[in-house]
Amino acid sequence: MTEDAKADWLTRLQRGLGRTSSRFKTAIADLVRKRTLDAAALADIVDLLIQTDIGVATAGKLVQSLGRFDREVETDEVLATLAEGIENILSPVARPLVIDRARKPHVVLVAGVNGSGKTTTIGKFARRFREQGLNVVLAAGDTFRAAAIEQLQIWGTRADCPVVAKAPGADAAGVAFEALERARAEGADVLLVDTAGRLQNKADLMGELQKIVRALKKIDPAAPDTCLLVMDATVGQNAHSQVETFREMVNVTGLVLTKLDGTAKGGVVVALAERFGLPVHAIGVGEAIDDLQPFEAGAFARSLVGLS
Ligand SMILES: Nc1nc2c(ncn2[C@@H]2O[C@H](COP(=O)(O)OP(=O)(O)OP(=O)(O)O)[C@@H](O)[C@H]2O)c(=O)[nH]1
Numbered sequence: 001m002t003e004d005a006k007a008d009w010l011t012r013l014q015r016g017l018g019r020t021s022s023r024f025k026t027a028i029a030d031l032v033r034k035r036t037l038d039a040a041a042l043a044d045i046v047d048l049l050i051q052t053d054i055g056v057a058t059a060g061k062l063v064q065s066l067g068r069f070d071r072e073v074e075t076d077e078v079l080a081t082l083a084e085g086i087e088n089i090l091s092p093v094a095r096p097l098v099i100d101r102a103r104k105p106h107v108v109l110v111a112g113v114n115g116s117g118k119t120t121t122i123g124k125f126a127r128r129f130r131e132q133g134l135n136v137v138l139a140a141g142d143t144f145r146a147a148a149i150e151q152l153q154i155w156g157t158r159a160d161c162p163v164v165a166k167a168p169g170a171d172a173a174g175v176a177f178e179a180l181e182r183a184r185a186e187g188a189d190v191l192l193v194d195t196a197g198r199l200q201n202k203a204d205l206m207g208e209l210q211k212i213v214r215a216l217k218k219i220d221p222a223a224p225d226t227c228l229l230v231m232d233a234t235v236g237q238n239a240h241s242q243v244e245t246f247r248e249m250v251n252v253t254g255l256v257l258t259k260l261d262g263t264a265k266g267g268v269v270v271a272l273a274e275r276f277g278l279p280v281h282a283i284g285v286g287e288a289i290d291d292l293q294p295f296e297a298g299a300f301a302r303s304l305v306g307l308s
Pocket residue numbers: 112113114115116117118119120121142148195196197198258259260261262283284285286287291
């Protein structure tokens with residue numbers, strides 16, 4: 001990223017996390033103005049952290065590090081200490097999605113419940129990879145909705161990469177199979193496979209995802225290289241059960257959290273990091289192409305508590 005792009009992203013990140021951070025920061029400022037950080041004040045901070053969905057245990061742990069203040073403190077000192085603790089939790093999971101250029105193609109299966117942002121995320125990644133000079137193929141594996149196929153085709157046009165698609169209702173595993181064949185034949189670097197989030201029930205969804213994986217493995221036993229779970233951060237605590245559910249279906253290797261701009265509960269990212277330790281590859285803080293960026297622990301932690 002250039003310096004300009006970095007500054008722009010930081011602005012988007014701070015704005016995107018504004019719903020979570022503004023309330024939090026104001027409440028901490030109020031608290032610090034009124035009293036020293038006694039036990040009751042620390043308990044209030046734990047509550048404030050819990051309100052961001054950061055999780056009870058994590059909130060408790062973070063606040064322990066504040067115990068060393070038995071004097072008057074400034075708001076920013078408190079926020080910085082909390083941000084440091086959050087960064088320590090997030091650092092091990094903050095890992096960009098790195099494409100293995102030797103794989104040709106590196107296969108990325110994208111799963112998640114309906115509306116979580118799968119197709120948009122694929123479009124954004126496709127654009128980013130194209131900018132890095134990679135050849136990308138998209139597979140319209142959500143054959144459940146006609147509009148889903150068109151939506152992916154629009155992203156394909158925007159990112160200038162081919163989309164392998166069949167008619168609505170076609171076998172999704174067949175689409176994935178053909179797409180991998182084509183990506184191989186063309187020597188593509190990346191294949192991004194979209195999937196349906198909504199099927200009649202969980203068993204159907206599991207059946208479909210597993211069938212797609214089997215089809216890919218027929219061609220390349222090592223595929224998929226990456227299995228991304230895309231989650232809408234506005235679902236809050238529900239994100240935990242989504243990770244568990246999808247892990248039973250496929251070998252989830254990493255997470256993308258979208259719509260952090262639409263929630264006051266951005267702390268859920270920290271809670272997921274603590275609980276599952278899965279890599280967080282990227283976060284979405286808006287609908288625009290530049291609103292999906294590699295996840296960076298320090299910048300996220302500071303933006304979450306409202307520090308610039
Ligand atoms: N505000 C905001 N909106 C987002 C973000 N990411 C995706 N969206 C929007 O969320 C909506 C759903 O996104 P899709 O990409 O269609 O989600 P999907 O998971 O493919 O949905 P299905 O195909 O129905 O399963 C779209 O209107 C996107 O523009 C984000 O980071 N912030």
